Amino acid sequence: MSLSVCDSQGLILGTRSSTRPADASGTFALGGDLPVNRLGYGAMQLTGPGVWGEPRDPDEAVRVLRRAVELGVTFIDTADAYGPFVNEQLIRKALHPYTDDLVIATKGGVTRPGPDDWRPNGRPEYLRQRVELSLRHLGLERIDLYQLHRIDPDVPLAEQLGALAQLQQEGKLRHLGLSEVTVEELKEARTHADIVSVQNLYNLANRSAEDVLTYAEAENIAFIPWFPIATGELARPGSPLDAASRLHNASPAQLALAWLLRRSPVMLPIPGTSSAVHLEENVNAARVRLDDEQFGALTAAA
Template sequence: MATQTNANASASGIFSIGGDMPVHRLGYGAMRITGKGIWGEPKDIEGAKKVLRHAVELGVNFIDTADSYGPEVSERLIGEALAPYPKGLVIATKAGLTRQGPDKWLPVARPEYLQQQVEMSLRRLKLERIDLWQLHRIDPKVPVEESLGVIKKLQEEGKIRHVGLSEVKPHEIDQARKVIEIVSVQNQYNISDRRHEDVLEYCEKNNLAFIPWFPVAAGKLTESGGALDAAAKRHNATVSQLSLAWLLHRSPVMLPIPGTSSVEHLEENVGAANVKLSDAEWKEIEEAAK
C-alpha cells in the first residue's frame, strides 16, 4: 500500500486558516479516541494518547475535536497527551451539541451555555486561547446572532483566535458573518456525498477553510471492482487513501480530518497525502460517483 514509511502530512500542502494560521491540509479528527457511540472513555486510554502523539510525529499540525466527544473525553486526552503544545500545532474544538447518551446529540447554543463550554474547553485542552472555535450546530431555538454574540466577546477577551461553523448553508454563513468573522466551515462531504457542493464553492470564493467530516467515501463506489477500488489497486493504495487524496485534489481550501483510534490506520490515512492521480483518472472516478 502507499503506506507509510515516508508518510508525512506535509505532503498534503498548506492552507492558512483565517489568513494567519498555516496548517498542513491533511489533519486529524479526534472523535474516535472515545468510547463506543462517542461516549465515555476509550478502551485503551494510553493507546489513544499514542495515536495523538504519533499524528504530530507524522506532520499533522491540525487536530479537530469537540466538547461533546465523550463528552469531554477527547479534549481531556488531547490536553494530557500533547500539552504543552509544539509550536504551530492548531487545536480546533466545537461546542453547541449536547449529549444524552451514546450516539445521541441535541443542539444547545444559548449564550451562557456556550460561554461555559469555551471556559471548560480551555481548561481541558490546557490552553489560554482556542485557535479555532466552531459552533457545532446552529440551535433552532436560539438566534445565531445571540449564540455568536457571546463568542465575539470571548474573542475580544483573547480566549478565541478564530471562529468557524458546522453543518451550515451559504445563507447561514452570510448571517453569521454579520456578527463575527468566520474562517471555516465543517460539513459532511466526501466523493460519494456531495450535497454541500454549494457550501464548498462559497468557501472557495471567500477563502474559508472547508473541513469535510465523514471524509471517506462509502457505498457502491467503494465496493470491490468499483471505480475507486480499481484505481486504488492501480496505485497500490487503499480506497480510504484514495477518498482522502480526492478531497485534497478537489479544492485548495479542503482540510480533511480523518479520525481513527489505531496507529496503523493513522499511518494509512496520512499516506493519502502521497497519492497522486492524473486529472483524467480523477474525472473517471468522479463520473462513476455520480
C-alpha cells in the same frame, strides 16, 4: 536521495525519505494567519461507543495522537461533546505542552444526555461555560479555532455568534467556525462575526454540500469535510475506486482522501481513527497525487 514512487499512470505514492507525510498535503492559512497542513486528524473516535465515555484502549488513544503529530499533522479537530470532555482531556494528556505549529480546533454548542444523543444549545451563557471548560480541559489560554457545533434553531444566530465574538474580543478565542450549515446560514453568520471555517459532511460518495464548498472556496474559507473517507458502494469489488486502488497500490481510503485534497485548495480533511496502523495509512494519502484524468474518473464514478 529522495525517491518518489510512481506507477505507469503517474500516480505518486510517496517519498520514502520523508517521516512527515502530512507535509505533502500542502498548507492552508486559517483566517489568513494560522497555517496548518491540509490533511489533519479528527479525534472523535478516541472515545467510547456512541462517542460516550472513555476509549476501549486509552494507551492506544495516546499513541495515536502522538503518532499523528510525528507524521506531520498540525491540525487536530475535537469537541467538548466528545466524551463529553474525554476527547479534549486525552489530547492534553498526550500532547501538552503543544508544539508551536499544532492547532487544536474544538467545538461547542450541543448537550449530551447520553450515547449517540446530540441536542443543540446555543444559549450565550451555555456557550461561554463550554469555552471556559474547553480551555481548562485542553490546557490552553486561547483556542485557535472554535466552531459552533450546531446552530440552535431556538436561539437567534446573532446571539450565539455574539457570545463567541465577545469571547474572541476577550482573547480566549482566536478564530471562529461553523459546523453543518447551508450557504444561506453561512452568509448570515458572516454578518455577525468573521467566520474562517465551515465543517460539513462531504466525501467522494456524498457531495450534498457542494454549494457550501463552492462558496467557501470563493471566499477563502476553510472547508473541513467530516466523514471524509466514506466510500460506500464506490469501493465494492469491481467498482472504479476498487479498480483504481488495485492499479495504483493505494487503498480506497487513500484515494478518497487524495480526491478531497485535489478537489479544492481550501479543503482540510480530518480522517479519524482509533488505530495507529489506520492513522499511518490515512496520513500517507497526502503523498498520493491524482492527475487530471484520474481525478476526473473518480469524480465521474460517484
